[in-house]
Amino acid sequence: MTLSERSFARRIDLTSLQLFVAVCELGSIGRAADREFIAASAISKRLSDLETTLGTPLLYRHARGVDLTPAGESLLHHARSVLYSLEKMQGELSEYAEGVRGHVRVHANISAIVQFLPEDLGAFTRQHDAIKIDLEEHLSSEVARAVHEGAADLGICHVPEGAHELQTLPYRRDALVLIVPQGHPLSGERSLGFADSLAFDHVGLHTNSSIYVAMHQAALAAGRSIKLRIHVTGLDAMCRMIENGLGVGVMPQRAFQLMQGGIGRGLRSVALQDSWAAREIRLVARDFSTLPVAARMLVKHLQAPDAAADPLAA
Numbered sequence: 001m002t003l004s005e006r007s008f009a010r011r012i013d014l015t016s017l018q019l020f021v022a023v024c025e026l027g028s029i030g031r032a033a034d035r036e037f038i039a040a041s042a043i044s045k046r047l048s049d050l051e052t053t054l055g056t057p058l059l060y061r062h063a064r065g066v067d068l069t070p071a072g073e074s075l076l077h078h079a080r081s082v083l084y085s086l087e088k089m090q091g092e093l094s095e096y097a098e099g100v101r102g103h104v105r106v107h108a109n110i111s112a113i114v115q116f117l118p119e120d121l122g123a124f125t126r127q128h129d130a131i132k133i134d135l136e137e138h139l140s141s142e143v144a145r146a147v148h149e150g151a152a153d154l155g156i157c158h159v160p161e162g163a164h165e166l167q168t169l170p171y172r173r174d175a176l177v178l179i180v181p182q183g184h185p186l187s188g189e190r191s192l193g194f195a196d197s198l199a200f201d202h203v204g205l206h207t208n209s210s211i212y213v214a215m216h217q218a219a220l221a222a223g224r225s226i227k228l229r230i231h232v233t234g235l236d237a238m239c240r241m242i243e244n245g246l247g248v249g250v251m252p253q254r255a256f257q258l259m260q261g262g263i264g265r266g267l268r269s270v271a272l273q274d275s276w277a278a279r280e281i282r283l284v285a286r287d288f289s290t291l292p293v294a295a296r297m298l299v300k301h302l303q304a305p306d307a308a309a310d311p312l313a314a
Contacts, residue, residue, distance in 0.1 A: 011053045014086070016046040017079040020058070023047065024076050028065035102131035102294025107143045108156035109210065112281050114235055115254045116172050117156070124301045131294045140210045147284050153295045155284035156302075158210040168282040171302055174252040176211065176277040177269040179242050186248070191271035194250070195222040201229045201247035203238050211250055214276045235259070243267055252279075 022032040023043065033040040051058050058072035068076060108117060113135070121133060138146065140157035147155040147166060159168055178197055180187050186197065198219060204226070205212050219226050229247055232238045238249045239259055243266045256269050271277075283299055285291055291299065 013046070013050070014082075016050045017082060019043050019046055020050060021076065021079050021083065023059070023066060024068060024072070027067075031065075102128070102292065102297070104131065104133050104292070104295045104298050105151070105153045106133060106135045106156065106298075107138050107146045107152040107154075108135060109140045109143055109158065109281075110137055110205075110235065111158070111174060111211075111252050111255065111279075112156045112172070113137050114258065115174060115252055116281070120302055124298060127301075128294075128297065131297070133298070139206065139208050141208060144284060147286060150286070153285070153291060154298065156281060157284060158279055159282050159284060160210070166284050166286060167288055168284050169288065169299065169303060170280060171283050172281045174254060174279055174281060176214075176250050176272055176279065177253045177256060178248055178250055178272055179239065179256060179267050179269055180248045181242060181245060182266050182268060184248065186270055187268055189270050191273050194218045194272055194274045194277070195224060197248055198222065198224045198226060201227045203230045203232060203241040203247040203249040204228045205232065205235075205238070207231070210279075215250055218274060218276060239267060 019032060019036060019038070022036055023029055026032050026035065029043050029047070030040050033043050036043070047059065054071070054075070056071040057069050058075055059066040060069060117135070121135065125131070125133065136152070141160045143152070143155040143157040144160055144166060146152040155166075156171060159166075178186065178192070178194070184200075186192065186200070189196075194215065195218070202215075204215070207213075207216075215226060227247075230241055232241060235251050235255050236259060238251060239256070241247065242249050250272070253269060253271075256267075260267075283302060285295075285299075288296070288299060
């Protein structure tokens with residue numbers, strides 16, 4: 001941070017930011033004063049000081065209340081972000097006072113969450129019950145972006161192209177298979193190329209998912225298109241749609257095996273011969289060496305030989 005940046009940070013008052021947000025939300029200095037239990041003149045003075053500090057008007061004042069200037073709209077966005085970060089900081093630090101000894105924010109894609117993370121994170125928390133893990137599911141591209149922007153300490157996903165500024169480590173491998181109903185024309189095949197499925201309707205995941213992107217590129221390479229009739233957000237929903245004759249679909253083999261005890265009894269998987277069907281799930285961080293201690297412990301656990309063992313591979 002440069003000298004001018006430090007000086008700017010010192011001149012910004014958090015209480016003034018909170019009052020500015022309140023005025024924006026209520027559209028009136030008077031209503032904000034009532035809600036915040038402070039004199040309207042005091043709020044007006046703080047807002048004027050804030051405008052002087054920033055060197056630009058933030059509000060259009062009129063008889064009915066206030067409207068935001070373009071600069072005010074920008075400040076409102078950043079003020080909400082700052083105040084939200086402070087709330088998260090307070091929440092996380094209060095957890096340390098209650099016995100938590102570490103906090104790791106993890107974003108992962110659906111393939112990692114369904115196939116591997118329940119067992120791996122369960123084993124980790126049993127060994128380190130004072131470390132709290134916040135896990136969120138996102139598309140692989142969003143996982144990489146969250147890590148890059150600092151919204152997550154650790155990402156677990158299929159690393160998208162263009163993520164060269166991030167560090168990665170191997171986690172697991174998975175294989176994509178074609179899921180078809182029993183009795184489907186392809187159900188008797190042991191393996192096939194993805195192009196052989198393009199004559200049939202497909203049930204697919206979100207168009208930005210790594211699985212759909214790979215399918216789309218494979219279809220383009222074959223000079224064909226995917227007859228995508230239905231979009232779903234989860235693998236269980238995909239199985240139910242396929243089981244009811246609404247198409248075929250592509251999903252990770254281990255995820256399908258885990259579902260066969262309930263959903264998916266009337267389905268079978270067919271191996272895909274395409275090279276892109278063999279995938280690697282990786283751990284992603286901006287810099288593994290600078291991660292907090294708790295996050296480094298989690299990375300070490302996820303890379304351990306016993307964590308990498310696949311109970312369904314036997």
